[in-house]
Amino acid sequence: MLSRTADNLYWLSRYVERAEYLARILEATHRLSALPLAYVGTSNEWESAVATAGCSAALFATYDEANESNVTNFLAFSTANTSSIRSCFELARGNARAVRTALTVEMWDSINTTWLELKRFGNGPTSSEEFSRFLRWVQESSLRFDGSAYRTMLRNDAYWFSRLGVYIERADNTARILDVKYHLLLPENERVGGPLDYFQWAAILRSVSAHTGYHWVYRESLKPWLVADLLILRDEMPRSLASCYEAIVRNLDSIAGAYGRQGPAQRHARGVRMRLQNSRMDGIFQRGLHEFIGEFIAENNRLGTLVTEQFLT
């Protein structure tokens, strides 16, 4: 297939995935900020939401303060922020339009409908009920798109490249949450916070839709190091770094199989996957959780570059 087509499919998936992630971050933050201060301490959740989305610098270039209305507007509706939910959907639809021939009717219909419906929300909701409807709508739109891709695409390189986009983006998103919140997830003897952090842990789990999953996996009350374990090493948790890399390696292998050729992207991804498989949480804590996450984000970006170099240009 055309390199540009593969590139468009890859980014189409990334943008849809990112929009959904932003919606979950905003939802979790709203929940936290609605709690009485006595339960969550004095930290500015809005500031940390922006950090998790990776656009602190951009926000403070426009606004003096990270408060609810600024952050909500910036992450959800801003046209100046190229990573806002609105921008993500617009970019996704732009990519989709450029490769319509490579999409199934259902995928096009789903992303085009999302784009048309986006206009309905105008420049932002007028009430918090409407805003939570908006956030639900974003997540539903992403689910619908993902589902239509999964259910209707031929299992060929087009599908594998679009999946790569999903998982590379997802790994990046989960890693960013960990990067911002790592200090809340340290083992007992190193903890800096207090019992107040309980709601923070819950919020982290919610932002990766794993609040229920946690209890099924561990059958325990929330323990920060287990939250870290779930998000990093557990294969059965679909947004964990391990699970994302399992899928990345699988899709890259399918491409290599079809093309009869291995390349730097495959080798690199397998390396990252192996390191995750061979790690234990105590080892990671010992070497430093923050360093581990920092390295992972760099490795994941490197994979993005390698995929682009090997296939998409």
Add this chain to the structure above:
Amino acid sequence: MVAAFDEMKGHLGDVRPAYGELSRWLAEVPPDVLDYRRREAELIFKRIGITFAVYGEADAQERLIPFDVIPRIMSAAEWRLLEKGLTQRVAALNAFINDIYGAREVLRAGVVPDDLVFRNPAFRPEMSGQKVPHNIHVHIAGIDIVRVDAETFYVLEDNVRTPSGVSYMLENREIMMRLFPELFSRHRIAPVENYPDELLATLRSVAPAKTARDPEVVLLTPGVFNSAYYEHSFLADKLGVELVEGRDLFVKDEIVFMRTTQGARRVDVIYRRIDDDFIDPLTFRPDTALGVPGLMSAYQAGNLTLANAVGTGIADDKAVYSFMPEIIRFYLGEEPILKNVPTWRCREEEHLAYTLDHLHELVIKEVHGSGGYGMLIGPTAGKVAIEQFRAKLKTSPKNFISQPTLALSTCPTCVENGVAPRHVDLRPFVLTGRNGVRIVPGGLTRVALKEGSLVVNSSQGGGTKDTWVLDG
């Protein structure tokens, strides 16, 4: 101006045979059903994303072309006449272009004046003496036809560069079959859905003779910002060929390749929907990133077929148009089957004088214009516009032609309060390959939705209709 000929009711008001069923059906169908289906059609178009862009309208990056749910109907006999006329016309157009870039007999015989060719911006000196595969220059032509009475069809315009609109022909039919199955079952309508197959067969048949493999065909688009982008992607999909942009292609050793996820892949035929000017910055306009550097070198080396060929614009400019009857006689030794609209070439003194004297009753067109831009319709124009055109005509008469204002035929059309006649034209698509000419029965009918308006161009608020050719 004489009253327009109505394709359903003729001049006299009696329903013509081809419209018998439709007229009965229109009488039966409750208005709200018609209205409901119309809204349904609009919704479908919107969801599929069939849009076009209007240049110069900032807020209308994508817009829907209004679709009229009442079909336009032609009898088999009418179509046979058109088919013969179109085949003849396109054969002459191809012979003319082949001659202009070859022996130039038509110029030596004095049939067409030299300067009309050599001083024409669409003339490409790079093509002089250049053989093109199988001597075919125009593989895809869109010939605009208007009708003035039961027997008379005029060719209004030849489009032999990158004619568009065929996706609407196909989508309109799809939507009509979906919305009005009962109306279909009351008619026998010749299908159009095989157009993409015919097009692909045509494109493959004209691959360079030395292509040993299965020829690789691609469709070259200027990109998503082009007004016809929807059509480009639609066609690429139906053809099953890659939709490429300039940046997806590169030229090495006079061979064209496309960049794929598995490396470079050789390309033999390019169905290009991008103008000559933008196709190769090394040969034509250097200030564009739309084309492919070196493409012309591959073309000139005979390693590539471009459909349509470079330089075909020489045949569809409005001044050359006025010579088409002579051109047909010159190459084919036949009388033109389809008439030309009588045309005054303002480059000639008497014609200019006549035009200036009759501005209020003529249509004035720019020689190189298209899309309904830059034209004056005398009978409906205001005084200011007429005086503006008078000044323009006096400064650069060569840039203009004039024609009588034709009473274009009308067809029943859904309007605000019911069904009323509106003016239409027709653009059939003529394919020419190594094994001859193919025309799917029908084409794109464009309709001027405003009452009394004669401008059917989508960029000027025109709509489209499904075109039915009755079988037998």
